[in-house]
Amino acid sequence: MRNLRKRENPDLQRSLFGEILDWMLAPLLFVWPISIAFTHYFANSVASFPYDQSLREHVAAISRQISFVDGRAQLALPGLAQSFLRSDEIDNVYFHLLDHGGQLIAGDPELPVPRKPEAFLNREHSEVHFRDDEYRGQALRIAYLYLFDASAPADLGVLIEVGETTEKRSQLANKIIASVILPQFVIIPLAVVLVWFGLSQGLRPLTRLRDRIEARREGDLSPIALRRVPEELRPLTEAFNSMLTRMQHNVAAQRRFIADAAHQMRTPLTGLKTQAQLAVRETDPAELRHALRQILMGADRASHLVDQLLSLARAEASGHSQQTLVALDLDHLLREVVETWVVHALDKCIDLGYEPAGTVFIQGNAFLLREMVNNLLDNALRYTPAGGRVTARVVAQGDFALLEIEDSGPGISDEESQKVFDRFYRVEGTDSEGSGLGLAIVREIAEVHQGAASLRPNTRKVREDEPPGCVARIVFPVYRLQPPPAAIAEPVRTGGFA
Known part of the structure; x- marks a missing residue:
């Protein structure tokens, strides 16, 4: 019923205790009727076995009293033996003896015979068989035997049948069933109580975990210690700590x-x-x-x-969040950003160049990457004097894509090249104004894209009198995409900007 209510109202609060209890007791309620059916079947089999043996002995006793004279069977069974055979306080016992033609030799004439007696009239089936039948409206268990004259040339013999009503069998089977089923009415409720108690104890670690979380101070974001956490709650606790x-x-x-x-x-x-x-x-x-x-x-x-x-x-x-990164052409994006800085470079009399590299795909966020390139170009143009140059390029090297912004500014020492990525750090001895956040932003965005940012002295000089300058380099892992997606248009390649 609980599961039915949940299907009707999926927003209904669920109880983990109730869910486990349902899944433990539902199979028990399903198996119980099956257990009763199997108990009934095996109880009847067990109850029938001793009485079948008794019927077998009766048939054997009668067969020992039969003799064949001139091919005819004769039964030498005294009246006292017949009365003893029939005597029973609960069940009625019947017997008869028929010859191969179906003629009654002795016993009860109305006792039913096998439906296909001719199938057993051969010497290969000279053993006691059993079947269930009815006689005078009563259920019978019948044992029968075909007895053959060893001296007769043909497979001719007599049919011996002993039938018994099944009242004692039913009583014994009912006693066996009652002895098995009745204790279950005590055991099953006891099992339910024990399961309930066991679940209550088993779920106590959840309660303790809840109490530990509720007892925390409002600003306490320290991870939960895993030392006393059960194995089953460890993944949940680790996810919570994450x-x-x-x-x-x-x-x-x-x-x-x-x-x-x-x-x-x-x-x-x-x-x-x-x-x-x-x-x-x-x-x-x-x-x-x-x-x-x-x-x-x-x-x-x-x-x-x-x-x-x-x-x-x-x-x-x-x-610190799951950003959606898509395949994009880094070279195309660089060209678009460089175009927006051409006028600013011309105002400062700086030669702004762009070197096309062809399609280079990476997994990235276009908004953040544009912000990163804007900061790199702003930093390069800010520190490059009039008449200098700034060159932007993308270089594909194996599994990596290098985004480089090269300038002819005053250069930088190895020690400062590590500090410039710190927040609010500005190189001393320069007249350029700035907040010292541009390269910090570059490093953060590079890390979002599993990349690495670096700043090193420039080794490429166009003129001997040119200042040393710097090269800002961002290394990205290349995204292998074959063929390129239709949504990313192939950029038209032109020369550099000046």
């Missing part, structure tokens, strides 16, 4: 974002407030316009900082 770990990462990311935002926004907001106060007190139109331009530049820096903080938060959240 969820707690992800929650810890998310909470830590939120806290870092709040701390970073509070720390970094304080400076530009303070600057904006100072410029606004100066502008309020200023009466000279030229100085007022200068103050307004400073306010505008401060607002741009604050907006850029907010955008980078949000990008960093999205990248961190993507790293």
Whole structure:
């Protein structure tokens, strides 16, 4: 009934205790009638065996009293023996003796004979057989034997039958059945109670686990110790610990974002407030316009900082969640992003180039990858002086795809090349403004795509007097896709941008 109610209302709260109890007791209720049927069958077989043996002995006793004279059978059974044969307090015993023609020699004439006696009138079947029949409306168990004259030339003999009503057999079978079934009416309820008690004890670890979770402090996200957890609850506990770990990462990311935002926004907001106060007190139109331009530049820096903080938060959240990555052409995506930076590069008199590489597929998130390339190009253009160059390319090397942004900026030392990926770290001795978040965002997005980010000195120089410059390199695992999906259009290849 519980399962029926659940099918009618799938939102009904389920009880694990009730589910286990149902699945343990339902087979028992199904097997019990089968057990009764088997008990009835075997009880009748056991009860019939001693009485069949008695009938067999009666048939054998009669057969010993038969003699053949001139081919005719004669029964030498005194009346006392016949009365003893028939005497029984409960069941009636009948017998008769028939010759090969079916003529009665002695006994009860109405006692039924085998339906196909001719099938047994041969010497190969000279043994006692049994069958069930009816006589005068009573069920009979009949033992019969074909006895042959050894001196007769033909297979001629007599049929000896002894039948007995089955009252004693039924009584004995009922006693056997009762002796088996009646204790079950005590054993089964006792078994149900023991099963209920056993389940209650067996499910106590679940209760203890629930109590341990409920007793935790509100901010406690530490994993649950597996030392006393049963083997069956270990996978559930490990999954719960994994969820707690992800929650810890998310909470830590939120806290870092709040701390970073509070720390970094304080400076530009303070600057904006100072410029606004100066502008309020200023009466000279030229100085007022200068103050307004400073306010505008401060607002741009604050907006850029907010955008980078949000990008960093999205990248961190993507790293701790199951992001859907699809097959995309990294070279095509790089070309699209580079196109958006051409005007900015021209304004700074920087040669922005793009080297086509052909189709290179990776598993990625297009939004995050565009954000990563934007930060790489912004960083390269910010530190490259006027007249310098920045080159973007994708290189396929075996099972890996390399995304490189090469510039001719001031270069970087090996020690600083490791620190620049930390948050808010800025290389000393440069005049470029920035928040120090761009390369941190790059590293987070690269890790989301199972990639690795690095920054190293540039070894390729176009001119001898060119500054050393840097090469930002992101390594991605290549996605093997044959043939390319129709949804990803093949980009039209052109030369570099300048």
